[in-house]
Amino acid sequence: MRLRRDRVSPEAAGLPAGGHRRAAGLRREELALLAGVSVDYVTRLEQGRAAHPSAQVVEALARALRLPPEERAHLFRLAGLVPPGPDTVPAYIPPSVHRLLDRLAGTPVAVYDAAWTLLLANPPYAALMGDPSRWRGPERNGVWRNFVGPGSRARYTPEERRAFEAALVADLRATAARYPADRTLARLVAELRARSERFAELWQADAVGRHEAARKVVDHPRVGPLTLDCDVLGVAGSDLRIMVYTAEPDTPDAERLALLTVLGTQELVE
Template sequence: MESWGFGATVRRWRDRVAPEAVGVPVGRRRRAAGLRREELAALAGISADYLTRLEQGRATAPSAQVVEALARALRINDAERDLLYRLAGHAAPGRDVVPSRVPPSVQRLLDRLAHTPVVVWDASWTLVLANAPYDALMGATTAWHGLERNAIWRNLTGRNGRVVHTPEERAGLEAGLVADLRLTVSRYPADRGLARLVGELRGCPRFPELWEAAPPAQGPARRKIIDHPAVGRITLDCDTLVVAQDDLRIMAYTAEPGTEDAERLALAIVLGTQSLV
């Protein structure tokens, strides 16, 4: 199988993915049994042009982030994921590295939340994935690269986007995120990427102080105000679900049914997903 090469492997595995299994609508005139190239690209958060070059062997050095995104979109098992990493020239992440793997069982859960704004972070608070309703609510995450994908860096540098915080809420959020990162470093002391992240964060003015501080007594506020450019301010419940075995944080944003906030959220999702098409 390894003789296929990375691009050919992705191409063959794309053909075997049933569109309905990954939430892709199937029309009557559809001829392809598996995923179309543009469909896989959209699921993985990469451009269709780049996927074309990968499959044709014209791009030969995909990043580990791209490999993981394709593995997730293709719904492959752990052994196949490890193979995909090797074909791309990377070592598969071991247990001493912060995991960013979304296992099939968790992906099925996310599929059931397809109409709810949901974002998934790893234990370093680096973005793993965001669904279309989340991007519609908060602004597109697809253009984030490098440190831009880290929630701690974004908050410490004022790039928290559309969420409205009081000074007290912001201070508590930043302290909580850094305290959680400190625990993550203690669990993954050999992760070089995590060490580089901490080194980069030390350049943020408040980070060194927060790194040495005691954890905050209270967790982050569960209700958040989103200042959406098209529909105005929306007050939402934000619940964080921790997948302990895979060290993931799933954040879901919801509103009480029948309220004005629920109506604004629905409108924001409709307007945002239309603009993302």
Template sequence: MTSTDLGDALKTWRAAVAPQDAGLPSGGQRRIPGLRREELSQLAGISADYLTRLEQGRATNPSPQVVEALARALRLGQDERLHLFHLAGLVPPGPDRISSYITPGVQRMLERLQHTPVAVYDAMWTLLHANPLYVALMGEWHGKDRNGAWRNFVGTGTRVRQTPDSLRDLRAATAADLRRTAARYPDDPRLRELIRQLRADSPLFSELWNSGAVAEHSSARKTVDHPQLGAITLDCDVLHVAGDDLRLMVYTAEPGSPDAERLALLSVIGTQFSDNIT
């Protein structure tokens, strides 16, 4: 296998994705069909320079995380995703590893929820995708804060209004949910490292972890303090994708309420405050 096989495949798949299918505007003159390099790099969360080097064969050893992000951004099916891992010289994640793959079915579901704040998390609560309205509502997260457990125990927090009791309930539910995930994926190295760091950096997490509680993190009613629109109270439902261990976090407002009006306004002006993240 030559060093350009990976690059050729990436270019072929990039040309096959219509911008509108990836949630991008399709206007303007395009010299070639499909996504531009800058668009794919943005969707995958990597630099355009690194993507260029991958396509040109000057970079040949992408990490599993980069390959997973590219497969997701290119909307590859399961067989194509496995082929991309093989082209990169990597063993695809097995059933004993937490998957970061967003299936085409979930992708299509996200496209139909453009006017609803929705984000996709993996089984260890790492953010995989957030649509523009979710980002406008909750803001952007970077680095370790992309993991919800880290964010709630150690990181910078969120815009969600919390009382001391509600924050402790959230943290207890998060720790119990992680313990449930750890029982399912006992050998996943990323999960084990996350738990190790949380136990080292958060005495409360260590205490909750040692309690042995196991539970599934579910729905709640939340008030978000938005910097432009003020308080917005929404129902937050966590939907689990059977067989894939993905979690869809969906925010909705009671129809006809002031919160529904604020959410509708945010769907109009929200992109002025934030960009999409993947």
């Protein structure tokens, strides 16, 4: 894994280079941050002392290292796992999407899989919505966070909340129909049905649909409310969702969003 770290620069991974570096590649702590694991765990993996990493951890490491499909599959096999097949929700982010995020460095952008699990978020997104590097397991899933977890910074009226929840569940149902053999997705749905009466009610309604773009009010703890357009873009040949937040030009919302982008997560996360 050390050789693969050396091939990815901090800038390519969306991180500031900062300070004197003995090597051009990612440091262990940077890889751990991007993959959502501890530095100690990355160290033990590289030293061969961490046995049986989960598929979720391997997938996160492959994304952080920007591995092409062949090397991603090899990493799964090294971990003693079968590489994900076409019957599971895709989590591979192609290089073109990485390049897109690189070019939108001043815009909050996040990449989700078809089950609304967060795969990648750039620094402006973290500054706007909270640092996702702290989220673990189901906390990274947008449906789970809205029905069971702490929710998000987006503000809804009661009517908007009901419509938003219905769209999320309908979208997840459509994904479950496309990937009926995905065990992780099945466990997610089972947990949501067991822990949220509202989710269970909507799931039982049997609606199938898609969560689309919308205008949202985001209550930020430091800069106040921002009214933003939230667009959900698809990726040709993939089942990824790219969520992009933008503000109408020459408005107070645009100024607040620019302030968040300049100051970044260090000053503004809770």
